[in-house]
Amino acid sequence: MSETENQRARIKGVFSSEKIAKVGAGATVRKTTQTMYWFAEEDEQGVITIQPLNPNYVPSGPKQEIPKEEFLEQYAPEPEFYSSKVYPSIRKLNQTIAKAERHRDNGDTYSAEYEFGHALRVDEENIRANFGLGLTYLDRGETGKADNIFQRLIKMEATFEAEHKHLFNDFGISLRKNEMYDQATEYYAKALELSPADENLHYNMARACFAKADIQNTVEHLRTALRLNNNLDIAKKFLEYLKKNKLLPQNISGAEPKVSD
Template identity: 25%
Template sequence: MDLKLSYQKMQALLVEGNKMALDTLEGYLEPFKFYRVWTAVGVDEAMLAIKDRPIDIIITGWKMQPISGLQLVEMARRRPELKDAPILLVADRRDKHLEKIGKDSGATAVIGHPITAKDVQRVVDEMLSKRIDPQHEQFLAHMEAARQAERRKKSAEAIEAYRQALELFEDETAMMALARLLRRAGDEDGATKLLFATLRANPDALKAYLELAMIYRGQSRLEDALKVMQAALGAAERLKHGGLTKASLYYYMGEIELQLKHLQKALGHFDLAMGELPDDVEMASNIGDALAGQGHYAESEQYYQKALELDPSLAHVYNRLGIAHRRQGKHDMALNLYRKALAFHPNDEHLLYNMARVHWELAEYQLASEVLTKALEINPELVEAQRLLGAALHRMGFQVTADGAPPEPGDD
């Protein structure tokens, strides 16, 4: 039996009078690796499945009550989408007369008990092989080879396999995968051409817009990246995507506007992102990070505070908001914030270190040294805390082993 990759895209429906018989049939079909195998006990359940799902093949027992498998075949054939679908009817005995009745009623094939796994697999393979497009089968083989190469981290092999697949069919998945690999390999022109081809075929391909924007952003073509993201927003609206999708697009546009030094435009996009996800802690924190990373500490505060309102236990957000306060000279606010944070995380050496930084800037060297000592008790390997403690002790008149006062360390 030559199992085809195309089988992995198909959905099968198994119908029998009891669960044990269904389990047996399902086991027989395992080698086919169908995309989905649906099961139904009786004809009523089977008809519900047929109405709700795209079925490529039906395998049904004959002897069922109150409606027989033979009647199911006749009912299925009356549905336009199943007019030509393969249907295998399993009779309770081997009988040429039953086989003729079954086929006259619309069954593609009839087999009778006793049956084996090989019997079922042979007949199913014969029925389905006639429906396989050899070119599509070859396309799937190239796609599988490309995925296998990617898993082995053989990028050149994967690129070649995707190219071979695309010679057969212009497939969005293949184009996107090849564009991603080309970009990683440094062939941005090749990746860009593929992404434009993807968007010509499907103007709503959101991932293609994002990949293209990333290329433009990496090339410092920020205005072009913004235009692409605006087009992506249009696609998201056509697809009626909201929530995370639109919030992510707005956030990405805000980051680009920050790079362009357009603070107010960036804030507008960030507010739209939060409007899509008003209770998302990660989004609020990420926006705060984006603003603080560009030196906009005052603007970052409201987003960090929003994150803490949603989850008061976030140590990393306390740290970042505290740094934002300190950078603006709001030392009392920073200290109050770190005290609140330490109530949740008393053994967080990074919180203690950044609290000590505030005391250092206020020339409160004794307090700084006490806090740093606690931090180093928790993590003796925290190098920045070691340096700052040496500097504080030096300022207090103690002899330190380092050559002079250590340089002021950075934020943790």
């Protein structure tokens, strides 16, 4: 089978599952069947991930992996439901978010806020829309509203997935620039739980720690970043700055990573 044929064979679309439940008690007990709809997708390794559809017909909420044999046995394809309900809803949602992002890029933050808000009424857990609204509030310096979005994002693991890396980085930098240092360090700490070997996350955490005057953790994260990637020049320059200004804590032991002159 060619690579193209293999890609075509992957599972992707809307599927339904049925759950039988008992209602009532004693002589009045009866069985009811509840139908659930899911968006399912198979990756290159053959792992199938399912995500429930919300009442607005868009995939929303936590994803879960399911064995292929179990999936094929318990889930039925719903191609007509996908084409008539789900695809148009996803398409409209993405258009709304794209419109909001254009408004934000053009500095029209109030129109951006309106469109992001509309998107979140369709899917309150949409990562792209949450990031966009949070960034819009940070653009305006509305840190209280931005903190509400931060509290929502920090609870969702999808926030830190690779597909959201660009928005993730922008949001972390904006938190720091708006002097939301506690949120920034909590944000990067959560990200590091999921990606402990990401040198850029360690560097960004160092920046956030430095803003809080936490020099001990600043240096530790810089050194970790350089252990992971000794060619990370911005981390070298930051560490050199700390050395020149005699800001290195005396209780940090061990050889320093080599820095440029």
